[in-house]
Amino acid sequence: MFSFFKKKTPAAAPAAPELAAAPAAAAPVAAPTRQSWLDKLKSGLRKTGSSLATVFTGTQIDDALYEELEAALLMADTGVKATEQLLEDLKRRVKESKTTEPAAVKGLLAEALAELLAPLEKPLVIGEHKPTVIMVAGVNGAGKTTSIGKLTHHLSNEGATVLLAAADTFRAAAREQLEIWADRNRVEIISQEGADPAAVCFDAVSAGRARGKDVVLVDTAGRLPTQLHLMEELKKIKRVVQKADETAPHEVLLVIDGNTGQNALAQVRAFDDALQLTGLIVTKLDGTAKGGVLAAIARERPVPVYFIGVGEKLDELETFSAREFAQALLA
Numbered sequence: 001m002f003s004f005f006k007k008k009t010p011a012a013a014p015a016a017p018e019l020a021a022a023p024a025a026a027a028p029v030a031a032p033t034r035q036s037w038l039d040k041l042k043s044g045l046r047k048t049g050s051s052l053a054t055v056f057t058g059t060q061i062d063d064a065l066y067e068e069l070e071a072a073l074l075m076a077d078t079g080v081k082a083t084e085q086l087l088e089d090l091k092r093r094v095k096e097s098k099t100t101e102p103a104a105v106k107g108l109l110a111e112a113l114a115e116l117l118a119p120l121e122k123p124l125v126i127g128e129h130k131p132t133v134i135m136v137a138g139v140n141g142a143g144k145t146t147s148i149g150k151l152t153h154h155l156s157n158e159g160a161t162v163l164l165a166a167a168d169t170f171r172a173a174a175r176e177q178l179e180i181w182a183d184r185n186r187v188e189i190i191s192q193e194g195a196d197p198a199a200v201c202f203d204a205v206s207a208g209r210a211r212g213k214d215v216v217l218v219d220t221a222g223r224l225p226t227q228l229h230l231m232e233e234l235k236k237i238k239r240v241v242q243k244a245d246e247t248a249p250h251e252v253l254l255v256i257d258g259n260t261g262q263n264a265l266a267q268v269r270a271f272d273d274a275l276q277l278t279g280l281i282v283t284k285l286d287g288t289a290k291g292g293v294l295a296a297i298a299r300e301r302p303v304p305v306y307f308i309g310v311g312e313k314l315d316e317l318e319t320f321s322a323r324e325f326a327q328a329l330l331a
Contacts (some may be wrong), residue, residue: 003289005305007204014095017179020292029094033315034318037310037316037318038324038328039226039284040310040311040316041308041310041324041325041328043286044285044286044310045274045285045290045291045328045329045331046331049328049329049330049331051076052069052072052076052106052109052329052330053070053076053106053326053330054072054074055068055069055102056102056103056106057102057103058082058102059102059225060102060154061094061099061100061101061102061105064228065105066087066090066091068292069087069090070083070087071323072107073086073087073295075177075290076290076292076329077261077262077290077291077292077293077296078292078295078296079262079265079292079293079295079296079299079300081296081299081300082116082292082295082296082298082299082300083295085116085299086109086112086113086116086295089112089115089116090105090109090112093108093111093112106330109330110326110327110330111326112325113295113326113329114322114323114325114326114327116295116298116299117294117295117298117322117326118322119298119302119304120280120294120297120298120302120303120304120305120320120322121304121305121320121321121322122184122279122304122305122306123306123319124131124251124279124306124307126155126160126214126215127214128250129162129245129247129248129250130209130213130214131205131208131209131213131214131215131216132213132214132215132250132251133205133215133216133218133241133245133249133250133251134215134216134217134218134249134250134251134252134253135201135210135218135220135237135238135241135249135251135252135253135275136148136217136218136220136253136254136255136281137180137220137234137252137253137254137255137275138237138254138255138256138267139257139267141182141257142255142256142257142260142283143255143257143283143284143309144200144219145168145174145177145178145181145219146181146281146283146312147226147307147309148164148178148181148217148219149178149181149184149185149280149314150265150309150316150317151217151281151307151317152164152181152182152185152187152217153184153185153314154317155214155215156185156186156187160214160215161187161212161213161214161215162178162185162187162188162213162214162215162217163187163188163189163190163204163207163208163211163213163216163217164178164181164182164187164188164189164190164204164216164217164219164323165189165190165200165201165204165205165216165217165218165219166178166179166189166190166191166192166200166219167198167201167204167218167219167220167221167237168197168202168219168220168221169194169195169196169197169200169221174219174221175191175193178191178219179191183315188211188213190203190204194312197220197221197233197237198233198236198237198239198240198241199240201218201237201241201244202238202240202241202243204216204218204245205241205244205245205248206244209245218237218241218249220234220237221233221234228268231270231274234274234275235274235275237247238252238275243246250278251278251279252275252276252277252278252279253277253278253279253280253281253306254267254268254271254272254275254277254279254280254281254303255280255281255282255283256268256280256281256282256283257283257284258282258283258285258290258291258293258308259284259290260293261290261293262293262296264282264293264297265293265294265296265297265300267299268280268297268301268303269301271301272301272303277302277303278303278304279303279305279306280297280303280304280305280306281305281306281307281308281309281317282294282307282308282309282320283308284309284310284311285308285309285310286311286316289331291325291328291329292329294325306319306320307319307320308320308325
């Protein structure tokens, strides 16, 4: 499936025609686009792939190979626990398959990595609630507002009506940036200069319900997990959103920068503890990112990865596939 999300039809009423899932026959048309995006992902992860590939150029499978692979995985930000798990799984696969050629071990590593990443592969469901309220958090510079713009674009293209909430009132020009995305995507936005972020969110959820919107996307202020007063503000926003809709927020997403390595894992831990995350968007996997941090997340805090991004263009955000990512990382 190449679409950005799966839509779930409410039990009480069938989905409108424009929100129906794309027919299976449309998949071949989307395939070239997906392949083009995968090529960009492989290019973005080439730095890590090259480092790992050199491990398998020897003539025998021995302790030296595994030691070299361990070092390469750690350098790729895989983390100690995930690296240990991958090596243990890889040795088992090598033994069971009776593999004797180092080059063949690379394929077995891809299988082990895909299996480790599999729990992260989960679609974003739109349509179970109306509106589906999606709260988006992340530190400054991670690409949070840009990711919201991209997600809005693709939701709109699938026929969903979207309302944006400009609740990032701490960063200069954040509201204006989101207004630009709203204009580009031709969607409505709730924005109040100098307003309390939680109040903006309450108004947006209320307006989304009144206007019959399918999705309300809430852009919250970028902050570091160590900024406790701002983390408390996030918790307040979540509580206020629940006052506007007791079932909301239906999704709490964290945007993380793929270049930040193990710091990304620390962010996932902190934001998950504070907000109970339902999904991740991993950005900037486009040249310098090592990529292994997803293995660390899968091993230590397996929050689903809904989307990964490889650039700034609207079409450079795609659904996460464990097998595709493993193959791209080891390409």
